[in-house]
Amino acid sequence: MFSSAIVPPTKSQRTRAHIRDVALVSFRERGYDATTIRLIAQEAGVSVGTTNYHFSSKNHLVQELYLDVQNAHREAAAPLLAASGDLVHRIGIVYRCGLDQLSAYHPFAPEFLSAAVSPRSPINPLSDESAPALAIVEGLFREAVDGASAALPAEFRDGFPHALVLAHLLLALFWVYDRSPGQKRTHALLERGLRLLRLALPLTRLPLLRKPLRELLDLVADVKA
Amino acid sequence: MFSSAIVPPTKSQRTRAHIRDVALVSFRERGYDATTIRLIAQEAGVSVGTTNYHFSSKNHLVQELYLDVQNAHREAAAPLLAASGDLVHRIGIVYRCGLDQLSAYHPFAPEFLSAAVSPRSPINPLSDESAPALAIVEGLFREAVDGASAALPAEFRDGFPHALVLAHLLLALFWVYDRSPGQKRTHALLERGLRLLRLALPLTRLPLLRKPLRELLDLVADVKA
Numbered sequence: 001m002f003s004s005a006i007v008p009p010t011k012s013q014r015t016r017a018h019i020r021d022v023a024l025v026s027f028r029e030r031g032y033d034a035t036t037i038r039l040i041a042q043e044a045g046v047s048v049g050t051t052n053y054h055f056s057s058k059n060h061l062v063q064e065l066y067l068d069v070q071n072a073h074r075e076a077a078a079p080l081l082a083a084s085g086d087l088v089h090r091i092g093i094v095y096r097c098g099l100d101q102l103s104a105y106h107p108f109a110p111e112f113l114s115a116a117v118s119p120r121s122p123i124n125p126l127s128d129e130s131a132p133a134l135a136i137v138e139g140l141f142r143e144a145v146d147g148a149s150a151a152l153p154a155e156f157r158d159g160f161p162h163a164l165v166l167a168h169l170l171l172a173l174f175w176v177y178d179r180s181p182g183q184k185r186t187h188a189l190l191e192r193g194l195r196l197l198r199l200a201l202p203l204t205r206l207p208l209l210r211k212p213l214r215e216l217l218d219l220v221a222d223v224k225a
Numbered sequence: 226m227f228s229s230a231i232v233p234p235t236k237s238q239r240t241r242a243h244i245r246d247v248a249l250v251s252f253r254e255r256g257y258d259a260t261t262i263r264l265i266a267q268e269a270g271v272s273v274g275t276t277n278y279h280f281s282s283k284n285h286l287v288q289e290l291y292l293d294v295q296n297a298h299r300e301a302a303a304p305l306l307a308a309s310g311d312l313v314h315r316i317g318i319v320y321r322c323g324l325d326q327l328s329a330y331h332p333f334a335p336e337f338l339s340a341a342v343s344p345r346s347p348i349n350p351l352s353d354e355s356a357p358a359l360a361i362v363e364g365l366f367r368e369a370v371d372g373a374s375a376a377l378p379a380e381f382r383d384g385f386p387h388a389l390v391l392a393h394l395l396l397a398l399f400w401v402y403d404r405s406p407g408q409k410r411t412h413a414l415l416e417r418g419l420r421l422l423r424l425a426l427p428l429t430r431l432p433l434l435r436k437p438l439r440e441l442l443d444l445v446a447d448v449k450a
Contacts, residue, residue: 110344111343117338117342199437203433208428212421212428223399223414
């Protein structure tokens with residue numbers, strides 16, 4: 001494994017990366033429906049056979065898009081997380097950076113949603129194929145929770161990031177439907193949710209509320225499974 | 226208007242009702258994708274032109290399906306609601322009867338979802354075209370809340386049915402993904418949600434919780450608008 005970073009990529013690896021880059025630009029500029037393997041091959045200057053050798057379907061390229069978006073999400077959030085200890089502020093950073101990464105795709109969001117929403121779709125965000133991209137999001141929320149200066153009660157710390165990921169998927173669903181300029185209604189909903197979270201967090205220490213809150217996190221864990 | 230109930234339907238009204246009935250059977254047996262205007266016309270023994278005269282697209286027939294499902298939902302729930310005064314029990318009746326009406330369509334749920342989920346789709350449950358069917362559901366939840374023997378605090382009574390409708394749409398989304406026999410995971414999730422509601426209801430009277438709860442209902446109202 002040592003020195004792997006300085007081994008130059010093979011020709012095959014370069015071709016793969018080039019096809020991938022062309023596809024990501026196409027998804028961003030043309031959307032899901034109008035992007036085809038034939039078009040990508042043409043723009044990448046390779047044959048359809050070569051494209052299929054590296055990516056056996058358009059949906060495999062969508063998975064590359066998901067990874068690209070979530071890696072950019074992580075890179076945008078990391079320096080901001082390093083600078084804040086406040087739990088609600090940290091959670092807000094992860095949500096806001098996530099929405100920012102999506103914004104370029106908003107014109108095509110309905111067609112991505114139609115293609116991705118079926119439980120049979122390999123580009124469904126909850127499918128096995130999408131698990132690596134979703135794991136990046138979950139890791140970010142876990143880092144936001146675990147790295148806060150005032151920790152949550154231990155009994156909630158494990159389940160809470162799951163609930164935040166589910167809320168992130170629902171927020172993204174709302175965002176698809178949001179036709180306001182710059183999707184400002186989605187941003188307003190997020191800020192409202194964060195204010196509510198700040199109001200609700202001290203309540204997690206009330207003995208009377210511990211059971212309902214644990215039950216709520218258990219219910220959310222059921223939704224994700 | 227008087228005596229309208231005994232005026233026999235015109236030939237045109239009978240043709241319309243017949244086409245509609247044939248389409249509803251087709252949606253139930255073939256699903257969304259395989260049901261076409263051509264096939265419905267053929268099975269109804271009328272021309273494609275006659276079918277298009279009464280229903281200008283397949284999606285207009287889906288609206289008839291929505292109304293049929295929600296009218297059956299109301300008919301199933303009404304006698305049960307009349308027999309119970311307990312708020313959580315009444316809410317459970319509306320959810321359970323709603324799931325029961327959907328169960329025949331589960332094999333085709335992914336294709337209905339793909340067709341309906343886009344914000345541009347006229348069969349999206351939140352579209353203007355679907356408003357009459359959704360109003361039936363909201364009316365049922367409002368009746369469940371307003372007719373309970375122990376009333377909710379007044380400040381929550383208006384917003385709560387909205388929140389229940391939103392939860393119903395999310396439960397239906399979970400149900401589409403539920404591959405367990407008889408969708409028993411959806412039913413288990415519902416029962417868990419109802420237990421949580423029973424646990425949480427007394428808390429609506431705690432002064433400390435009123436503001437977060439009002440904020441939560443305001444947030445939900447934002448989601449629906």
